[in-house]
Amino acid sequence: MGRLPEVFFFDERKHFDIMGGLEKLFEETGLAGLISRGDRVAVKVHMGELGNTTHIRPQFVAKIVELVKAAGGKPFVTDTTTIYPGERFTASAYLKTAAINGFTRQGLKAPIIIADGEKGYDGKSFPVKKRIRGCRLRKVEVASALLEADAVLIVSHGKGHLMTGFGGAIKHLAMGCTTKRSKTSQHATHGLVLNASKCTRCFECVKACPYSALEETVKGPPKRIVSKCAYCLTCLFNCPVNAYKIEKGGKTKFQVALAHAAVAVAEALPKGKTGYMNFLQDITLRCDCAAAGPPIVENIGLLASVDPVALDKASLDLIDKAKIITGRVEAKPPDVLGKLNRTNSLNHVEVASKLGLGSLKYRLAEVEIEEAEVEEE
Ligand code: SF4
Ligand code: SF4
Incomplete structure (x- = not known):
């Protein structure tokens, strides 16, 4: 067996300086090494629906922008529009919502570009080359601005999701990086x-x-x-x-399609220049597209890898070991988020792995930082 992919992990439960941990994680994972001088770097992040308060904090995204610049890149922060009629349905509505949620050009020190254009249909089609488990998805449409980047960082909030149980890097690739047409073709599978x-x-x-x-x-x-x-x-x-x-078995069918879409999107992104980070903070039952409720487990920390499957599997394993902080009686590991969302989160992670997107096995490398203590003599 070849060398296992590494997932780098900063355990914020053991530290005070999360920004320092983010910086160290960025260095040790080699994310800086994916960026060449002058590269346009897409920092892909969900900036939260109006009313959602548990998305990744803009301060962390601003720090990633700073780290990309230090590595010689020219970052822009990006996301796509939604298929549901909320406050991110168009690019102009999304930019207003992003500003309310604290994501502005001034604060981030980088432009914000909605990758699939004003109405959400700007993209390029790529084939789904290999299909398993009866998947009928034949193509994905990747949002235009992502295809104009020389390097991409998929920065995901690890949290629960109504359809996939857990939403992390794989979900972000499939749904977050595609146009409205492509989101619809994936959602059509749940009927x-x-x-x-x-x-x-x-x-x-x-x-x-x-x-x-x-x-x-x-x-x-x-x-x-x-x-x-x-x-x-x-x-x-x-x-x-x-x-x-939705149809009986719809959540599983949706996860199968989503995994296929994630593979096709990853193939369309810059080869050897795409990195992934999962933020395991505010791990709510539902996603950032709505008011997501209180967290289900304690904050865990930040993870990074160049393998999105290993990253999501490591995230699920860490969530399984984390302290449960909800009073819901059915909230028990394994796969607490999947159980509460009445599905199995591993469905889409396993299909993505079978399709060659990455490995379910990984090596967890913990990142440490030095912090000064005030001690008595
Ligand atoms: S699921 Fe279809 S029918 Fe229902 S609101 Fe959306 S577009 Fe209309
Ligand atoms: S399905 Fe029937 S009951 Fe439900 S909203 Fe539509 S018309 Fe009303």
């Missing part, structure tokens, strides 16, 4: 079903659908025009009687 017997014909879902994919009917429930549907689930969240559901 959407309407229980007509529950429907009261209030047509709230018709009013809420941002893609005009639902029509009122003379009799019976609303009609969905599948070719217009973006699988944004706005109808599901707006139905007062929970008449909408």
Whole structure:
């Protein structure tokens, strides 16, 4: 067997100086070595939905910008628009939300570029070359600005996710780096079903659908025009009687598609010049696309690797060993985030590994920093 990929880990539970730990992690992982003088470096980060308070803090992103500059790179901070109609649906709305959440050009000392353009459709198509587990995804559309970068840092918040259990680097590649069209093709795999017997014909879902994919009917429930549907689930969240559901087994199918998309995106990013960081802080049940609730486990620290699968697997293993701080009785390891989100987080990590994105086995290398203590003689 070849050498195991290294995942570098700064355990913030043992230290005070998290910024110092981030700097050391950046050096020891070799992230600086991925950057050549003059490279345009995309720092890909989710800047949080309006009302979300548990996204990665902008101070950490500003520090990464500083470290990229010190390595000779020209950084820009970037993310993509959403398929659901929140406050990041367009690039201009996203920039306003980012500013409210503390991400500004002045504060970060780098431009912020929404990678898939104003409406979220600017991208280039790449094939999904290998398919397993019945996946039907044939292509992904990578957001344009990411393709213009010479080096990319995928900086992810490790937290829970309704569909994937855990969301880290793999989820960030697949969903965070693609256009609206590509997000839709992945979400289509979990399906959407309407229980007509529950429907009261209030047509709230018709009013809420941002893609005009639902029509009122003379009799019976609303009609969905599948070719217009973006699988944004706005109808599901707006139905007062929970008449909408995703298909049985939909979460697993979605994770399989997501893993395939992640592989295709990673292949499109600069070869040998893409690095990954996971921030295991504010590890909430839900993702940064909404108010995500209180943390489920204690803050753990920062991880980095050039292998996104090893990074996510190491994150899941550390979460399994972390102290649980929620009162929910069903919150028990292993895979506490998967259990609470009623899925198995490992599904997408294992499929990504089988497709060759990275290794489930890794070597954890702990990064230490010196901190002065005030001691009595
Ligand atoms: S919101 Fe729910 S109950 Fe109202 S029309 Fe739509 S499916 Fe029926
Ligand atoms: S029908 Fe539902 S899932 Fe489809 S686009 Fe409209 S709101 Fe989104």
